[in-house]
Amino acid sequence: MEGLPEASGKRDEQVEQQLVLLQDENGRLSEQIKRLVRTEHELYQFQEQLDDQIRIYRHLYEVGKKLNATLNLGEILQIATQFVLYQLGFERCVALLYDPETNTFYVEAHDGYYDESGQSLLTDLRYSVDDPVLALILADRERVICPKGCDQHELVALGKALDMAEYVAFPLGVEPQPSTGLLIAGNTANSAAYRTQIQADSESVVGLANLVSQVATAIRMRREIQAREERLKQQAHARERIEQELHVARRIQQASLPEAVPALEGWEIYPSYLPAREVGGDFYDFLELEDGRLGLVVGDATGKGVPAALVMSTTCGMIRAVTQASDYSPGEVLQRVNEALATRIPANMFVTCFYGVLDPGTGSFAYANAGHDLPYVRRGGYAEELMARGMPLGLMPGMSYEEKEIILGEGDRALFYSDGLVEAHNPEGAMFGFPRLQSLVAEHAQGEPLVDFLMEELYSFTGKRWEQEDDITLVTLQRVAQ
Amino acid sequence: MTRSKGNVIYEIDDKPAVEVLKEYLPEQALIEERDWMRYAISLALCFRAPSYMKDEEYVVRGVPALRMADGSIIVQTEVSEGTSVWFSSRDKEKMITGLDRMARQIKEQLGGEKPKLVFQFECLTRGKTMLREQEKLQLLKRFRQSLDPDVPWAGFYTIGEIGPVEEHNGPHLFTYVVLALS
Numbered sequence: 001m002e003g004l005p006e007a008s009g010k011r012d013e014q015v016e017q018q019l020v021l022l023q024d025e026n027g028r029l030s031e032q033i034k035r036l037v038r039t040e041h042e043l044y045q046f047q048e049q050l051d052d053q054i055r056i057y058r059h060l061y062e063v064g065k066k067l068n069a070t071l072n073l074g075e076i077l078q079i080a081t082q083f084v085l086y087q088l089g090f091e092r093c094v095a096l097l098y099d100p101e102t103n104t105f106y107v108e109a110h111d112g113y114y115d116e117s118g119q120s121l122l123t124d125l126r127y128s129v130d131d132p133v134l135a136l137i138l139a140d141r142e143r144v145i146c147p148k149g150c151d152q153h154e155l156v157a158l159g160k161a162l163d164m165a166e167y168v169a170f171p172l173g174v175e176p177q178p179s180t181g182l183l184i185a186g187n188t189a190n191s192a193a194y195r196t197q198i199q200a201d202s203e204s205v206v207g208l209a210n211l212v213s214q215v216a217t218a219i220r221m222r223r224e225i226q227a228r229e230e231r232l233k234q235q236a237h238a239r240e241r242i243e244q245e246l247h248v249a250r251r252i253q254q255a256s257l258p259e260a261v262p263a264l265e266g267w268e269i270y271p272s273y274l275p276a277r278e279v280g281g282d283f284y285d286f287l288e289l290e291d292g293r294l295g296l297v298v299g300d301a302t303g304k305g306v307p308a309a310l311v312m313s314t315t316c317g318m319i320r321a322v323t324q325a326s327d328y329s330p331g332e333v334l335q336r337v338n339e340a341l342a343t344r345i346p347a348n349m350f351v352t353c354f355y356g357v358l359d360p361g362t363g364s365f366a367y368a369n370a371g372h373d374l375p376y377v378r379r380g381g382y383a384e385e386l387m388a389r390g391m392p393l394g395l396m397p398g399m400s401y402e403e404k405e406i407i408l409g410e411g412d413r414a415l416f417y418s419d420g421l422v423e424a425h426n427p428e429g430a431m432f433g434f435p436r437l438q439s440l441v442a443e444h445a446q447g448e449p450l451v452d453f454l455m456e457e458l459y460s461f462t463g464k465r466w467e468q469e470d471d472i473t474l475v476t477l478q479r480v481a482q
Numbered sequence: 483m484t485r486s487k488g489n490v491i492y493e494i495d496d497k498p499a500v501e502v503l504k505e506y507l508p509e510q511a512l513i514e515e516r517d518w519m520r521y522a523i524s525l526a527l528c529f530r531a532p533s534y535m536k537d538e539e540y541v542v543r544g545v546p547a548l549r550m551a552d553g554s555i556i557v558q559t560e561v562s563e564g565t566s567v568w569f570s571s572r573d574k575e576k577m578i579t580g581l582d583r584m585a586r587q588i589k590e591q592l593g594g595e596k597p598k599l600v601f602q603f604e605c606l607t608r609g610k611t612m613l614r615e616q617e618k619l620q621l622l623k624r625f626r627q628s629l630d631p632d633v634p635w636a637g638f639y640t641i642g643e644i645g646p647v648e649e650h651n652g653p654h655l656f657t658y659v660v661l662a663l664s
Contacts, residue, residue, distance in 0.1 A: 037571045193515075
């Protein structure tokens with residue numbers, strides 16, 4: 001019995017020891033459970049981040065497709081603001097765009113609930129490009145975060161204007177392009193706890209950066225396409241204006257050319273005039289002079305379009321006036337026309353002109369040349385040049401013009417032409433040229449008219465895709481063989 | 483709970499209640515009060531179930547808010563000082579087991595008949611706020627397949643469920659109610 005209390009005490013001690021052991025074990029297990037719960041939370045957070053990443057990038061892909069499908073600025077910004085609110089979970093989103101005309105940023109779009117007065121204040125917002133409120137954001141090419149309790153007055157001032165207690169602002173545009181606007185996402189003070197938190201490296205802010213890049217590209221593309229369309233429109237207007245001018249030039253030129261070919265017994269006169277698309281300054285004329293003589297003019301005013309047409313028309317008129325005023329020789333005619341023209345013609349323009357007077361009875365052909373391409377006369381199987389010296393009309397006053405005379409015998413044929421023929425190019429860039437023309441004139445004895453023969457040769461030389469660069473004028477004068 | 487008043491628990495094991503919560507959260511997880519929102523669904527409190535709940539050992543009560551200033555936490559119902567409290571974390575395995583049990587019970591009640599229509603009323607806290615979206619969809623798919631994958635299925639999410647257990651009405655949390663019609 002004496003041992004019993006001792007045994008009991010020993011058992012109590014053992015129980016105490018076991019209790020301590022169990023409590024220790026309980027504590028260790030409790031700590032392990034806490035650690036497991038903590039780890040599980042961390043794992044879930046990590047998985048949630050991954051899920052968020054996948055979700056955001058899927059939606060960004062869809063957003064990209066939508067942005068590519070529109071050039072409408074309102075739609076682009078609506079897509080962006082809806083993504084910010086409904087996919088990224090921010091409470092509000094405001095897009096400010098730069099107006100180059102006023103050098104200001106204005107609110108182009110906003111989403112997230114604003115009451116009527118808030119909306120009115122928001123849409124009236126305008127910030128000068130150098131406003132200190134935007135300075136920090138525009139200086140940072142990536143993004144600026146204004147957290148709750150931020151101590152930077154300028155950022156807080158912008159937050160107040162947009163009614164956001166915290167926000168992240170992205171410039172729209174990638175260096176070296178200037179910023180075309182700003183996209184700002186944020187939360188009010190009351191809702192911040194229930195909305196996406198604004199943290200520098202969070203998935204939402206990274207997703208927002210991706211969105212901003214896409215939106216900036218879409219806006220830039222839209223502006224470039226608009227600018228291109230505007231340029232095309234202006235070019236179309238310019239083309240239309242040119243076409244109108246060309247039409248006017250063509251009418252002036254046509255009006256200056258003779259309507260009929262004079263009929264001379266024993267002579268054949270065959271004119272051909274082929275205007276280029278851009279009307280040049282070619283002209284020819286037949287002047288019925290005293291004693292049955294015939295004046296023949298072939299010329300070319302420099303330039304194209306209306307200026308060339310006006311100069312050629314003026315020259316034609318002057319020659320006609322001078323020849324009708326008195327019985328001047330060809331050289332005198334050119335000299336007088338040159339005097340009149342030299343003071344009136346624009347400084348960078350001049351006129352080449354060949355003028356000859358035919359006495360149909362004798363076959364005498366007196367002529368002078370103001371720098372025009374030399375006519376050819378075919379006689380006896382050879383083509384001779386009708387050479388006479390003289391400066392083009394309108395270059396400088398006080399010029400005199402050499403006069404020559406030949407007798408055109410039976411069967412002789414003269415060709416007067418403009419540089420549009422000899423300066424025509426083939427696809428290899430070679431010119432039709434004077435030697436070719438001269439030999440063709442020499443070899444063509446009879447059959448189809450020389451003018452048609454030469455045009456066929458020209459087409460064969462230049463090929464089918466030839467685009468006529470200049471007017472082509474051909475006039476033949478032939479004394480018919482009896 | 484060593485100090486509480488109404489539905490506010492100030493201390494657990496003589497330590498500020500918030501500090502005890504922190505022991506179950508990752509480091510630096512709880513700096514501001516709003517940080518708690520991230521964990522409010524996945525970490526809850528358990529109290530011993532009343533005796534009339536024969537199948538349940540605990541009832542779950544959420545912590546909708548806490549106060550960093552005095553370290554207190556707020557629960558949805560009034561609590562008495564001295565009451566024992568446990569922490570409860572999400573347990574996907576238990577959710578699977580529970581759904582399997584429900585499917586088995588429904589089949590037993592239908593007595594071999596196929597359901598013609600199933601209504602589902604599920605607390606929104608069981609959704610992606612507790613589990614990941616994919617996990618939640620997997621659970622639903624598993625449950626539907628175990629009942630009948632082809633039966634029309636309709637329902638809605640609920641919040642703040644109140645319902646009777648053994649003729650005792652009371653609030654429930656994280657509840658999943660299924661009504662199968664045959």
